[in-house]
Amino acid sequence: MTRHVLVVGAGPAGLAAAEAALRAGAPVTLLDSADQPGGQYHRMLPEAYAARDPQRVQHGWNAFDRQRRAVLGHPRCTWWPRTSVWTLEQRDAGPPRVHVLRGGVDGEGRRREVVEPDALVLAPGAHDRVLPFPGWDLPGVCTAGAAQAFAKGERVVLGDRVVVAGTGPFLLPVAASLMEAGSHVVEVLEANPVSTVAGGWAGRPWELLPHAAKARELAEHAWDLLRHRTPYRTGRAVVAARGDGRVAEVVTARLRPDWSPVPGTERTTAVDAVCVGHGFVPQLELFVSAGCALRDGFVAVGADQRTSTDGVFAAGEVTGIAGAPAARAEGAIAGWCAAGGDPAALRSELRHRDRGRAFARRLLRAHPVGPGWVQWLHPDTVVCRCEETTCGDLRRALAEPGGSGARAVKLATRAGLGPCQARMCGGAVAELARRSGGQEAFGHARPIAQPVRLGELASATAEEEER
Incomplete structure (x- = not known):
């Protein structure tokens, strides 16, 4: 029996999953909220830009371009751009039954559809973790x-x-992208001391030999810094x-290994x-909604990338932050197995x-987040930018009897x-709650994973309109 595989997310993991499922003989629907596949790693310029040299800020562009063309041009692949899964x-x-909205996030006339796949591969990726500090809410x-994203996807x-x-090493390609787009990067600051970074990377150096491509990529970015x-x-x-209406200056400080600032x-x-x-931070909302088990803040998967929920597979940063090559390997395993393939046939992908x-x-180990960062905060430091909740507000609430729970x-x-639904502030609030002796305050249990208008909820689905 041919299995219809639905792949959510068209970054390195999702694109590899779609390619593997097609290779296994399955019809595939691939969807992503962006106009084009690639995710953050291979974010592409809009077609209207007619870029002559799109690979200038890309690594592995030729292989990605071949894969992209092979997947989107395959007769058994249905490509849904500008599509979001809202629950x-x-x-x-x-x-699970997958409810999607097709159309631009800020556009009118988005169409609601329901998909009932035989297998579901979720590869939504991750978003930045940012620790609050005084003035981080300034434009x-x-x-x-x-x-x-602005530099690579818009040249802005x-x-x-x-x-x-x-x-983390992600700071280097960010700086490189900004310099390529025309910014003057004054400095790049890694919060961990050289002893922590070197200790994490230098131990058992032979294990890094398979990651020579990553080393070359980082070396190129380091050369960019040196050249500029x-x-x-x-x-x-x-x-x-600090700034009046917009940031005009930053205060930097030397940190101890636990990230507490050194006075003076x-x-x-x-x-x-x-x-x-x-x-x-991995985007876990859909996995929690599907009832998938989590482990240490990531999705728990088996050897075939299968989650604890029947028919649901996970790939990419949601199972662990390991970069694009690992995400591609996980995606290939997930897509192949979702289509009914034997994982033993993917020895190379399993090794990767x-x-x-x-x-x-x-x-x-090389780039941990030290607990001393909370010493950066002042009572009037905004922690939740959506609702303008300050550190003082949170500490007073946490000090109240029974005040440490999420609700x-x-x-x-x-x-x-607020609109971000704790995606930006959740980790910081959880850490403050833990330090107050209470429960960690925020999770990923959001029945509505993406914003949806009431009018869209009330409208008929595409199938209902046809009937």
Whole structure:
């Protein structure tokens, strides 16, 4: 029996899943909220730009372009761009019923449709984790991922003088993208000290041999910094941003290994944009809605990328932050197995997947988030930007009897109830709650994963209109 495979997300993992499922003989529907496949890693310029050299800020462009053309041009592949999954509805057997909205997020006339696949591969990826600091809500302060998206996807820079700060190797390609698009990157700041970074990467160096391509990519980005005379400093972070209506300067400080600031090391730098990123948070809403088991903050999967929910497979950053090569390997395994293929036939992909998981563990050791970051906060520091909830508001609410639970904190402060639904502030609020001796306050249990208008909910689905 031919199995219809629905793949959600067209980044490296989702595209590889679609290709593998097609190779296994299954009809595939591939959907993504963007106009074109590629995800953040292979974010493409709009076709209207008619770019002569689209690969200038891309790594592995030729292989991606071949894969993209092969998948989208396959007779058994249906490509749904500008499509969002807003909820999953569990069924008695098989994968959940998938409710989607087709059309631009901010556009009119979006069409509601329901898909009942035989197998479901979820590869929604992850979003930036950003730790709050005084002034992070000023215009001109953005996530590292957003800055890269503008630079790679629109050739738009957020400022002329930019500081890139946070932790992790992702800071290097972000800086490279900004410089390619025309920004002057004043400095790149890695919050962890060189001892932590080197200790995480240097141990058991032979394990890094399979990741030579990543090393070459990072070397290219390091050369970009050297060529533009951009300093890369470790053990230092942005602890405040200042400006009247827009960021005009940042305060940086040297950090101890636990990320607490060293008094007297503050330095002020004039900027007109700040890009910060402290790792990534997997997008787990759809998995929680589908009833999939989680492990250590990620989706728990078996050797074939199968989740605990019947007919649902997971691939990419939702199973562990390991980069695009590991995501592609996981996607290939998930798509192949979702179509009914035998995972034993994918020995190479299984090896790449296991190496990717080892890389993820090494990445976590080399670039941890230190607990001392909470010392950056002042009572009037905004933590939930949607609802303008301050650190002082949260601490007062958490100090109340029974005030440490998610519902109590939300009712008392409205933190997490804004448009982003705690995607930006959830981790920070959870850490503050933990330090107050309470429960971690926010999870991913959102029955509505994407914004949907009441009029769209009330409208008929495409099938209902046909009937």
